[in-house]
Every structure is written in structure tokens, then in C-alpha cells.
Amino acid sequence: DVKVTQSSRYLVKRTGEKVFLECVQDMDHENMFWYRQDPGLGLRLIYFSYDVKMKEKGDIPEGYSVSREKKERFSLILESASTNQTSMYLCASSSRLAGAGEQFFGPGTRLTVL
Amino acid sequence: DAKTTQPNSMESNEEEPVHLPCNHSTISGTDYIHWYRQLPSQGPEYVIHGLTSNVNNRMASLAIAEDRKSSTLILHRATLRDAAVYYCILFTSGTYKYIFGTGTRLKVLA
Numbered sequence A: 001d002v003k004v005t006q007s008s009r010y011l012v013k014r015t016g017e018k019v020f021l022e023c024v025q026d027m028d029h030e031n032m033f034w035y036r037q038d039p040g041l042g043l044r045l046i047y048f049s050y051d052v053k054m055k056e057k058g059d060i061p062e063g064y065s066v067s068r069e070k071k072e073r074f075s076l077i078l079e080s081a082s083t084n085q086t087s088m089y090l091c092a093s094s095s096r097l098a099g100a101g102e103q104f105f106g107p108g109t110r111l112t113v114l
Numbered sequence B: 001d002a003k004t005t006q007p008n009s010m011e012s013n014e015e016e017p018v019h020l021p022c023n024h025s026t027i028s029g030t031d032y033i034h035w036y037r038q039l040p041s042q043g044p045e046y047v048i049h050g051l052t053s054n055v056n057n058r059m060a061s062l063a064i065a066e067d068r069k070s071s072t073l074i075l076h077r078a079t080l081r082d083a084a085v086y087y088c089i090l091f092t093s094g095t096y097k098y099i100f101g102t103g104t105r106l107k108v109l110a
Helices: none
Strands: A004-006 A010-013 A019-025 A031-038 A042-049 A064-070 A073-078 A087-094 A109-113 B009-013 B018-023 B031-038 B045-050 B061-064 B070-075 B084-092 B104-109
Touching (some): A019 A031, A019 A087, A019 A109, A031 A064, A031 A073, A042 A064, A073 A087, B018 B031, B018 B084, B045 B061, B045 B070
Antiparallel strands (some): A004 A019, A019 A073, A031 A042, A031 A087, A064 A073, A087 A109, B018 B070, B061 B070
8 A cells, every 4th residue: 555654743843943844655756745735725835856866846935945865755844933834734756657647645744833 | 837727615415426527728738637635634635637538437537528628527426435625636747746726625415
């Protein structure tokens, strides 16, 4: 059974803290993605990576960075958390060979920044 | 980027078919039509995708208009477990990006 796992389901941090969200997939997928989901705005792409050490900005990269040191792991970093980064964060992966691009999602991390 | 338009919400009775519409008038020839659904407190789950022809799988059917400017996800017999937000998304082959809209919240009545 294919799997994308995220390090935490719920996380509470304080303004100004550095926050790491971890995502691991076991499907040997080349592509990995980080989204945030907010009420009324749907899912918005923050960053994606199509290979180890490669990354591309999505639609809302400001305030975030990412790291992909190993194929199976993609980390989202909030350098200095702010209250407007309170959100649900979703990680996904897909195979480069899948021309239609089906993505597999993790369960999400609900981050609250106080 | 091509966009999709869906109704905000729909209701269906249990055991009845559900037709979820999606408009994508700016679709290009290389765009696949994908459908995902998101159950409460979970990440989105792949349902079905197609390019030009209608598609069937164990979860649903996808009917694509001849001009490809609209499509319909068909759940043949809705169950309470089908209550979710359904997203219609266009994906351009060779890119890496999905653009999610706000989806249709489906409510299934017992």
C-alpha cells in the first residue's frame, strides 16, 4: 500500500520559532510537493521538488523554504513562524513516469502559530 | 494556468447517483482532467482522471464533453462515506503542477 507520511498531525509553535515539517514517501517517487490549505482558498502550492536537491517555487513560497537531501524525504521549513502561517499543510508525491501526474497525499499537519 | 469552475456544494440522497459538474473552458490539448476528493480530516485522495475519452474505475466514472470544456464525475450509488469535498483539477503533462480550486462539498443524506 502506497504511503506518504508526515511527521506530525498537530503542531503548535510560537511566533518567531523555526519550524520543520517533514514528509516521507515510500513509493520511490521523483516528485514531491508541499501545499497549504485554508478555508475558502483550497489547496495552494508552496514548493515542489522534481529530484534530490532540486526545488521549484510554487504559487506562495514567501516565508518558506524546503530541503530535499534524500529522494524519499521532503522538508518544509518556516524560518520564522508567523500567525498568518497557521494552516493545514499537506505533502504529496508523484512519479515522473506517470504522464497524467496522479499525486498521493499525506494526512496533513495542522500547524497553529501563537 | 487553466482554471476549473465547480458548484460550491451539492446534496444527494443515499443510494442515488450523483453527477458532479466541472467547467474548464480554457483547457488546452495537453491538459488531463483529474478528480480528487477529500474526506474530513484527511489529505486529498485520487478518484479518476481522463484526457479525451470517458473513463470508469471502481470508484467512479468520468464523462468528458466532446469539446473538453466540461466534465462530470459520476458516483453511481452515493453512500454516506462519499460525503467529501470533490476537486476537479487540470494537469498539464510534462509539468509538475496541479492547480486546485475550492471544490464541491457533497452532502449525502440518509
